[in-house]
Amino acid sequence: MNEYNLNESYITDIKEKLALSTQNVQVYYGKSQAIFDANLNFPRYKITALIGASGSGKSTFLRCLNRMNDKIATVDGEISYRGVNINSPSTNVYEVRKHIGMVFQRPNPFAKSISENITFALKNAGMKKKQDLEERLEQSLKGAALWDEVKDDLDKSALALSGGQQQRLCIARSIAMHPDILLLDEPASALDPISTSKIEETLKNLSKDYSIIIVTHNLQQASRISDYTAFLHLGHVIEYNSTVNIFTNPQMQATEDYVSGNFG
Amino acid sequence: MNAKKIDRIASFIIYTIVAAVILLLIAILGYILFNGVPDISWHFLTSSAQSFSAGGGIRDQLFNSLYLLVLTIIVSLPIGLGAGIYLSEYASDNWFTDLIRTSVEVLSSLPSVVVSLFGYLLFVIKLKLGFSILSGAIALTFFNLPLLTRNIEESLHNVPNLQREAGMSLGLSNWKTTTKIILPAALPGILTGLILSAGRIFGEAAALIYTAGQSAPTVDYSNWNIFSTNSFLNPMRPAETLAVHIWKVNTESVTPDANLISSASSAVLIIVILLFNLGARFLGNKLYKKITATK
């Protein structure tokens, strides 16, 4: 593997309105440090991709953004959302996660019916009226481009769906909560190409209403769907720029090697 | 002797041992069922026991066993759930968790007589509950708790972590995630374990001799007032169970048809436990299929 100076980085200034920003985020697993000093600003209603080789810390970093690492790792630094540091211990994590949803690498629908998968958290959050719930159900399944495929089987078990459908159901489940921000951790890595393209299309449409941050190891995917891209290497953010610039005019040697496939 | 020959001899010995063990089980079950089943009659199941004359039945003992089983599950299941959930969902790797695990291990390795004596001392004597169904149910709880706790912990632990993350990422509290998502997914395992432990409770006698007592007073099966002394539901009355009855008839009783009563009662006991075993498998599988939507 080539040696790069990990302390040099190129971070572009985002002029748009921000959805989320991190200041000096460090993550430790026990004594070993997984993320070093991450300072990133995520624009609103845009898709931002986090790329990097496995072990670069991109998933770890993503999971910090809605406090999913709470029990697993120690996260220092500040994560600001609407002017609140959501990384502070006094922050209500359950509220954070309502506003910042997450979709995981492998589809993980609940062992319940399709409609319950969507409505369960809504009911728990206090939505009682049947009409509201049905409306939200249809709206979110349509948002995830799943409605046409499942509208007649809403009472069937979600586990009977195909992998791609399950993953879109998970996206629907997240957006049903009407979050601000959607975090996706390699959402298509366990899926076939057709399902993948459906998911990508869905995400493109969703970015009108949601700020999306997606981790992917698939460079084509990042270049196809994202507006901004951050490249991470060994826990350091090496370069952050508009996707076009990252892929056509990388500023750092490491980024250039990675996007051109000369890496490692 | 060469290695091949030794290999063949060893295989032969192992096959013989396996055959012997299977035969042993067949002999035991066969003995109990062949001797006992012909003596099981409607009269035997529905009449009360006789102390000095032949022809007694096991109605009260059978009911007591079932009632005690239900009460024990009512007492032990919530505690087992709480402890199991703690160990699987909350416990971190520290001295406190070690203390809990050690406590559960100690409890599970205690001989049932010791548990019974403790129940006798604390509930029957010190708390003045007397020989009663309640004392018996609590003693059986001690005996049942470690198994139940471990089974629940394991069943919860087997639910993939992804399910927890799914719940968390929707802003659900850990408690809601655990009770509404993880617990239902773990239900097949928990249920199987619960029914198997029910079989053990049903056959347990040592823990009951000095807690639920060795007598089955005549009760009125039409009296539904649980506070009335002769009600069949009164938890404060002494209650000899089927298993205790078998022991009693064989060791201390003067009933002339002791052998008949024991063999028929043993057969009833074994049949009920067989049903529990089969039921546990059947229900567990069915529920598992339903939950995972496989056909």
Added chain:
Amino acid sequence: MDKIQKKLQTKSKATFQDYFGKGICYLCIGLIILLVTCILYFIASKGLATFTKDKVNVFDFLTKTNWNPGALDNKGRPDIGALPMIVTSFSVTLLAALIATPFAIGVAIFMSEFSSKNGSKILQPVIELLVGIPSVVYGFIGLSVIVPFIRRIFGGTGFGIFSGTLVLFVMILPTITSLSVDSLKSVPMYYRQASLALGATRWQTIYKVVLRAAIPGLLTAIIFGIARAFGEALAVQMVIGNAALMPKNLISPASTLTSKLTTDIGNTVMGTLPNNALWSLALILLLMSLILNLIVKFIGKRGRF
């Protein structure tokens, strides 16, 4: 501060749900710990009363062979020697473990090494059923089959250590077997593959590689069997004869710690010496189960792959 900012910084229903849930769990855990502490405390304080309150000499208690707690010996001291019960308990337990172990390991080898699927399919329910049969039923079979059988062959009453051993053998067989299966199955597959690749026969592989590697697990299995046998009360009580005498041979009536307890605790008055002496027997049982527990822990710590 807008509404969302405020919500992010204040506790919500979910926070309290978590407090509530954790509270319930701690309550249950606390109950279990309290229970275990209570058991240990009560049995210990009762069991020690014989020595502290009634001034019985611990050494005498453990080594003398006369059990006659109601009377005094010729020196005017209480006549309490628990040795017969201790010896009998250890004899039946160890003999039962000795007979059961080869059978259990044989079945376990069959289940984990010989037949991957079909064998386990038949044997798994067999083992579970053997575990499921209640101890009174084992006792009843012992009483109506084994005791008369021994009476016919060896004479005497048929009650005694030998009958107790046979009953316990059947009872601990499934315990040792299922734990042995687990420990054999946890030996990594590549151990076997490596050995077979070197040209060893199946038996050589099992004997020299798999069994060796599984020794800590097998020992644990045997100790669990011993613990079960040592604490078993009713089945043994029904066939051992219940005479608090030093066993002279395997077919003379004897009495184990557990059988003495079950037989006598109801016939003595709480707080008197004969009663306290029985609690001391219970204390021995308790200590024994704690010691076996410790041994299991010790083996577990030393014997990891």
